[in-house]
Amino acid sequence: MRMIIISKAPSCDPSMRQEDLTVRKDEQFPDLADTFVAHRSQLCQAAARILGSRDRAEDVVQDAYLKVMEAKTVFSVKEPAAYVFRMVRNLAIDHYRRSTLESNVFAVEEAGQGVPSPAGTPEAISIxxxxxxxxxxxxxxxxxxxxxxxxxxxxxxxxxxxxxxxxxxxxxxxxxxxxxxxxxxxxxxxxxx
Amino acid sequence: MTDIECGDAAWNQAVDWLMREHEESLDDAAREALIDWLASPAHRKAYEQARTLWLVTGLVPTSDEQSDPPSDDD
The missing domain is CATH 1.10.10.10 (Winged helix-like DNA-binding domain superfamily/Winged helix DNA-binding domain)
Structure with a gap:
């Protein structure tokens, strides 16, 4: 059986093909992180549809990957693909909403501290x-x-x-x-x- | 004792906003109202807390999805 260990977060680079990846079969359910990597480019597309920006989609997918790495230590999920898509969607929606408020509300506070945050790049919540x-x-x-x-x-x-x-x-x-x-x-x- | 102290109006309002945003995309008037509401630091704090909790609940698999639900007994 082929196993590929991915140690770094996935990028949206389409040059890495899905066929290069094998979901581990030695576990009862596919590993969440492996599932994430296998669906990387579709996850980016899903996030981009919500955010209207490929760059911001990439930020969200990166953030979601870090959260998946935490979640996989806690949960065993029967349908990891549905789960990772929902996670990316949730985070993309959160980023989108936040960005609509950012320049009006949250940037004011940050600007007061002399560290303005660029609009449209909400900081990730650590979970x-x-x-x-x-x-x-x-x-x-x-x-x-x-x-x-x-x-x-x-x-x-x-x-x-x-x-x-x-x-x-x-x-x-x-x-x-x-x-x-x-x-x-x-x-x-x-x-x- | 109840889960939440009485008089925690900011939290309850933050949850109202969260649910509203979850069910519909806010129109301009509603977004303006939310921005006005967030002018208060106490409101902003409650909103951020509710937003974080909302995200965390979204990361928990549903009872149908979990093959190994967390146990209370360990």
Missing amino acids: GRQELNLVARALGELPERTRRVFELYRMGGHTQREIAKMLGVSPTLVNFMIRDALNHCRSALESAS
């Missing part, structure tokens, strides 16, 4: 394995229905109204459960720090 563990555990502690609602909202991309219809409950209750989930995760992080 460690401890935070991932705490939040995963906090979500696991939620009542099953609350967790299901949160997953439908956060990962499933459904609106509160849609979820209310799907589950036959009021939108107010759905809103309450999403807040409850976030508040519980926040408490878990705060009690550890």
Whole structure:
């Protein structure tokens, strides 16, 4: 069996072909980092569609790779491809939103310190394995229905109204459960720090 | 004790904004309103905290995706 160890983060350089990579088969599920590398150029395209810029897409994919390296120490994921695509999408959306606010809000603060941040390049949020563990555990502690609602909202991309219809409950209750989930995760992080 | 102290209005409003951004792309008027709201350092802090937490929750695989959920017992 061929195994390729990639020690550096992937670039969006298309000269590295997908066929050059072999997903390791000695594990129950493909390794997240290997999956990431194997889909590198499609991940860049997905990020570029959200951000409208190849350069910014590359920054986001690099950031996502670092986060995948943390996540793989914490989670074993059944469908790593779906997971890494969602991760890149989440980060691209975060960067995009942040960039729409950056020049108006956050740059003012940074300029005050004499370190203006160029608009459109939001700084990456550092997320460690401890935070991932705490939040995963906090979500696991939620009542099953609350967790299901949160997953439908956060990962499933459904609106509160849609979820209310799907589950036959009021939108107010759905809103309450999403807040409850976030508040519980926040408490878990705060009690550890 | 509840998960969250009463009167944590900035956090609750930050979560409101987060959910709104998650469900729709803000139009110009809404973005202006968010920018005004972020003029307060307390609001900015709450928004950043909520944004980070939102990202972390997005990195946790769903219960269906996890083949090895974190255990409480170890």
